[in-house]
Amino acid sequence: MTVEPPERPARAPKTAPDPRAAPPLPPARIEEMYGRLAAALPEPKGELEYVNPFTLLVAVVLSAQATDKGVNKATRGLFAVADSPESMLALGEDGLKDHIKTIGLFNSKAKNVIALSRALIEQHGGQVPPDRDALEALPGVGRKTANVVLNIAFGMPTIAVDTHIFRVANRTGLAPGKTVRAVEDALEARTPEAFRLHAHHWLILHGRYVCKARRPDCGACPIADLCAWPDKPEPVGA
Numbered sequence: 001m002t003v004e005p006p007e008r009p010a011r012a013p014k015t016a017p018d019p020r021a022a023p024p025l026p027p028a029r030i031e032e033m034y035g036r037l038a039a040a041l042p043e044p045k046g047e048l049e050y051v052n053p054f055t056l057l058v059a060v061v062l063s064a065q066a067t068d069k070g071v072n073k074a075t076r077g078l079f080a081v082a083d084s085p086e087s088m089l090a091l092g093e094d095g096l097k098d099h100i101k102t103i104g105l106f107n108s109k110a111k112n113v114i115a116l117s118r119a120l121i122e123q124h125g126g127q128v129p130p131d132r133d134a135l136e137a138l139p140g141v142g143r144k145t146a147n148v149v150l151n152i153a154f155g156m157p158t159i160a161v162d163t164h165i166f167r168v169a170n171r172t173g174l175a176p177g178k179t180v181r182a183v184e185d186a187l188e189a190r191t192p193e194a195f196r197l198h199a200h201h202w203l204i205l206h207g208r209y210v211c212k213a214r215r216p217d218c219g220a221c222p223i224a225d226l227c228a229w230p231d232k233p234e235p236v237g238a
């Protein structure tokens with residue numbers, strides 16, 4: 001029997017940038033940076049599994065302080081029996097907990113998912129509303145979750161700043177900021193329109209797999225010559 005090593009859960013972003021964060025990049029470099037990320041992955045996708053806007057919302061709520069991989073393992077069985085607010089209520093809080101007990105904070109997440117399912121039925125006809133204020137009024141739904149749902153389910157050009165995007169934005173000089181909201185606002189202001197829809201996915205995947213927290217893979221980075229991080233190693237032969 002093989003035992004998989006535990007995945008490191010996503011943590012909340014730091015609320016202050018690296019003291020050696022890069023200075024802001026000029027617009028031409030930002031355009032080139034996104035252009036290269038887009039060329040490498042023209043149709044980027046998130047890694048959470050879902051079958052409709054409701055299951056996307058539930059998956060994002062469950063993903064706080066947890067890995068996408070861990071959430072997907074739990075939701076495959078869950079969404080087979082509960083893929084709507086009505087079927088989630090029918091499953092009930094205890095039934096839901098049985099499916100998600102491998103996910104951190106599952107007790108409070110189960111309460112929130114049941115409460116948000118009830119609110120969707122009572123206030124939105126059982127549908128996920130394509131509206132930030134309405135989403136943020138749901139139990140367990142904050143700005144980041146609303147941004148993910150608006151972007152993926154409804155095709156709006158929102159950028160949800162998680163720990164990976166916060167790091168990449170500060171490290172590269174793309175959108176430096178001391179808080180999550182400051183980075184989100186800077187990304188909105190500095191990301192060219194043509195790249196806004198997929199910016200969230202390009203940056204999160206770049207942070208997760210290349211510009212990693214402890215050991216960024218600068219040698220294999222497609223935007224290394226554009227990145228302004230002062231600690232990146234000099235290219236070989238420079």
Ligand code: SF4
Pocket residue numbers: 171172210211212216217218221222223224225227228229232
């Ligand atoms: S060069 Fe290094 S620090 Fe800069 S974006 Fe690439 S991986 Fe991150």
